[in-house]
Amino acid sequence: MTAAPDAGSSPDPEGGRLAENVMHFARILRKGGIPVGPGRIADALEALQLGCITSRADFYCTLRACFVSRHDQQPFFDQAFDAFWRAPKMREQLLSLLLAQISRLQGPSERRAGSRRLAEALFDEQDLPQGQPAQELELDASFSASLDEILRHKDFEQMSSEEQAEAKAALARMRLLREPRPTRRFRASSSGAELDLRRTLRQQLRAGGQLIGFPRKERRMRLPPLVFLCDISGSMSGYTRMLLHFIHALANDGDRISVFLFGTRLTNITRDLQRRDVDEALDRVSKSVVDWSGGTRIGHALHEFNFRWSRRVLAQGAHVVLITDGLDREDAAYVADEMRRLKRAATRLIWLNPLLRYAGFEARASGIRAMLPHVDEFRAAHNLASLEDLAETLFKPDMGAHDPRRWLRQSPAA
Amino acid sequence: MTDLPVSIDATLEGLQAAGYVSDRPLATVLFLALRMRRPLFLEGEAGVGKTEIAKVLSRMLDRPLIRLQCYDGLDVSSAVYEWNYPAQMIEIRLAEAAGTVDRERLSTDIFAERFLIRRPLLRALEAAPGMAPVLLIDELDRTDEAFEAYLLELLSDFQVTIPEFGTIRAEEPPIVIVTSNRTREVHDAIKRRCLYHWVDYPDAERELEILRLRVPDASERLAREVTAFVQALRGEDLFKRPGIAETIDWVTALHSLDRTVLDPATINETLGVLLKYQDDISRMQGSEVERLLAEIQQELAARGRL
Numbered sequence: 001m002t003a004a005p006d007a008g009s010s011p012d013p014e015g016g017r018l019a020e021n022v023m024h025f026a027r028i029l030r031k032g033g034i035p036v037g038p039g040r041i042a043d044a045l046e047a048l049q050l051g052c053i054t055s056r057a058d059f060y061c062t063l064r065a066c067f068v069s070r071h072d073q074q075p076f077f078d079q080a081f082d083a084f085w086r087a088p089k090m091r092e093q094l095l096s097l098l099l100a101q102i103s104r105l106q107g108p109s110e111r112r113a114g115s116r117r118l119a120e121a122l123f124d125e126q127d128l129p130q131g132q133p134a135q136e137l138e139l140d141a142s143f144s145a146s147l148d149e150i151l152r153h154k155d156f157e158q159m160s161s162e163e164q165a166e167a168k169a170a171l172a173r174m175r176l177l178r179e180p181r182p183t184r185r186f187r188a189s190s191s192g193a194e195l196d197l198r199r200t201l202r203q204q205l206r207a208g209g210q211l212i213g214f215p216r217k218e219r220r221m222r223l224p225p226l227v228f229l230c231d232i233s234g235s236m237s238g239y240t241r242m243l244l245h246f247i248h249a250l251a252n253d254g255d256r257i258s259v260f261l262f263g264t265r266l267t268n269i270t271r272d273l274q275r276r277d278v279d280e281a282l283d284r285v286s287k288s289v290v291d292w293s294g295g296t297r298i299g300h301a302l303h304e305f306n307f308r309w310s311r312r313v314l315a316q317g318a319h320v321v322l323i324t325d326g327l328d329r330e331d332a333a334y335v336a337d338e339m340r341r342l343k344r345a346a347t348r349l350i351w352l353n354p355l356l357r358y359a360g361f362e363a364r365a366s367g368i369r370a371m372l373p374h375v376d377e378f379r380a381a382h383n384l385a386s387l388e389d390l391a392e393t394l395f396k397p398d399m400g401a402h403d404p405r406r407w408l409r410q411s412p413a414a
Numbered sequence: 415m416t417d418l419p420v421s422i423d424a425t426l427e428g429l430q431a432a433g434y435v436s437d438r439p440l441a442t443v444l445f446l447a448l449r450m451r452r453p454l455f456l457e458g459e460a461g462v463g464k465t466e467i468a469k470v471l472s473r474m475l476d477r478p479l480i481r482l483q484c485y486d487g488l489d490v491s492s493a494v495y496e497w498n499y500p501a502q503m504i505e506i507r508l509a510e511a512a513g514t515v516d517r518e519r520l521s522t523d524i525f526a527e528r529f530l531i532r533r534p535l536l537r538a539l540e541a542a543p544g545m546a547p548v549l550l551i552d553e554l555d556r557t558d559e560a561f562e563a564y565l566l567e568l569l570s571d572f573q574v575t576i577p578e579f580g581t582i583r584a585e586e587p588p589i590v591i592v593t594s595n596r597t598r599e600v601h602d603a604i605k606r607r608c609l610y611h612w613v614d615y616p617d618a619e620r621e622l623e624i625l626r627l628r629v630p631d632a633s634e635r636l637a638r639e640v641t642a643f644v645q646a647l648r649g650e651d652l653f654k655r656p657g658i659a660e661t662i663d664w665v666t667a668l669h670s671l672d673r674t675v676l677d678p679a680t681i682n683e684t685l686g687v688l689l690k691y692q693d694d695i696s697r698m699q700g701s702e703v704e705r706l707l708a709e710i711q712q713e714l715a716a717r718g719r720l
Contacts, residue, residue: 074612
């Protein structure tokens with residue numbers, strides 16, 4: 001490729017201030033969350049010089065080809081394009097309008113979530129939960145040594161705020177034992193089953209044509225994608241925050257994890273969770289979710305997931321973890337239909353239900369009875385012990401301990 | 415070989431002449447990709463004609479088409495190159511038998527070009543000047559991230575590095591079309607090196623034009639009704655909405671059944687050509703089909719009176 005002209009000093013074919021304006025436009029896009037670097041601006045200017053500036057439509061297409069790189073960026077790009085390039089006189093006005101919109105979407109950057117922790121650190125050092133450094137050093141998944149049994153078995157809903165802080169620190173150290181699966185790629189291995197001809201030949205050459213041995217290769221293993229679907233409706237509110245801490249710890253540990261929240265609608269928070277600081281991550285999450293502690297429409301949320309997301313996140317043998325109490329007022333048959341579809345797309349479907357904390361839990365609610373036949377595992381998720389158990393044994397064969405059919409057998413139809 | 419088009423309008427005409435009904439945004443982005451020698455990244459639902467664009471481009475410019483179908487686990491030895499190990503072993507044995515085993519010479523002899531098996535990506539780089547092929551990297555979202563990362567060198571510098579041999583650089587960069595069905599997000603690093611275009615379902619007018627071009631024998635009324643029906647069907651709550659490929663298949667099917675107009679019974683019998691999921695079919699079959707058909711026939715009649 002020929003060297004692109006520098007964005008700032010580009011010789012402008014029109015003799016005007018096109019380069020400057022394109023650059024300003026790109027900066028607006030960047031503020032709106034579309035990553036447009038200087039390289040792309042240079043590309044756009046180069047493209048414009050190829051004679052694509054004869055009409056507004058061509059100009060639009062050209063800039064779009066250079067600046068947009070994901071389909072979901074397009075609505076914002078269209079808005080910004082209309083506002084920026086239509087009426088130069090009104091630009092300042094429109095710009096401020098647009099920026100107000102953007103800042104509403106993004107949130108003030110100075111309100112960083114870490115500031116709460118910083119304030120705590122300044123004013124009351126004793127009250128701090130287990131400090132960051134301790135977390136960093138501790139690599140062990142088990143935490144039985146540092147936490148007493150009472151806390152481990154205490155229901156999240158009944159914890160005091162200090163206990164919650166302690167529990168969160170414990171959650172932050174949790175690691176998920178995921179089961180890797182073989183891929184179609186190979187890697188060198190002394191105990192592999194297949195011959196590595198390429199390495200054989202290179203060794204042979206190094207030895208001047210003598211055959212010394214046969215290096216072997218084996219299949220590379222890889223973790224399958226993991227998808228969390230977490231209920232954030234009112235009936236779950238006592239657990240939502242703890243579970244989000246749990247999910248954040250897991251999501252930051254491994255790759256290929258997607259996280260969705262649902263109440264009355266479904267929100268993908270995978271990108272929001274990609275912050276190492278849990279407070280910052282949860283702050284971003286709370287901004288992008290609009291239906292905290294409202295009602296639940298499980299069937300509707302599952303439908304949206306199945307239709308909009310399943311093809312994009314459930315490829316390559318994904319596991320799905322569904323966290324909900326299963327209490328909703330929708331048509332049970334609808335929920336069952338969507339569960340059936342989800343089951344078909346997922347390799348393994350695990351349901352975590354905080355309601356299992358009650359010793360006498362019975363699958364009586366129609367929503368629960370509709371969902372149970374379609375899950376592979378049915379587990380509790382109401383205290384540290386249950387989550388710890390989950391993290392360690394999620395993909396181990398469990399000899400039917402979490403078989404959903406057990407619950408269906410126990411309770412005849414209500 | 416034909417020269418590259420000189421303007422957007424020329425691109426549009428060229429596509430039309432090669433049998434592809436394009437809209438202006440697509441023509442613009444194709445023109446830019448050709449002129450700026452950038453790979454073109456096409457994303458969109460299955461069956462909207464992404465692969466077809468590459469094929470048409472190769473016809474339009476009269477260049478060979480090299481296609482790499484991606485799949486999970488695709489690796490360098492099946493995408494770029496592989497050494498011909500058996501032949502190399504024999505070469506070593508021959509050298510031994512002749513008693514001329516010299517380590518230095520042997521390694522240059524063994525890793526010579528004649529033992530290199532070229533796979534699609536390498537072949538795309540080795541074309542004669544002026545005959546750069548169209549390289550179609552189809553359904554990139556099906557591979558894993560490791561292969562995407564490998565493509566970075568190829569897409570930005572049009573070169574491939576073979577450790578034993580050296581770097582092979584294209585004298586003239588191929589015209590690269592990358593497609594994705596968005597079953598997962600492709601990494602930004604790849605997209606940054608490409609021009610991006612989202613291929614959408616065509617609107618009614620363009621779809622009708624495509625049908626006229628691809629199935630010229632079908633009756634005009636059938637084509638109109640099918641277009642309206644499929645457009646209406648895309649508005650329904652379906653798991654997989656029918657693409658343009660399905661529309662063409664359907665018209666061909668109806669035409670081979672000697673139908674010149676749509677009727678509910680025929681639609682119900684041939685719905686499997688349009689919809690590929692049992693849930694969708696059972697949802698639409700029967701009364702829903704009749705309702706949609708009545709709606710579009712009313713609309714077409716109303717438009718005919720105007």
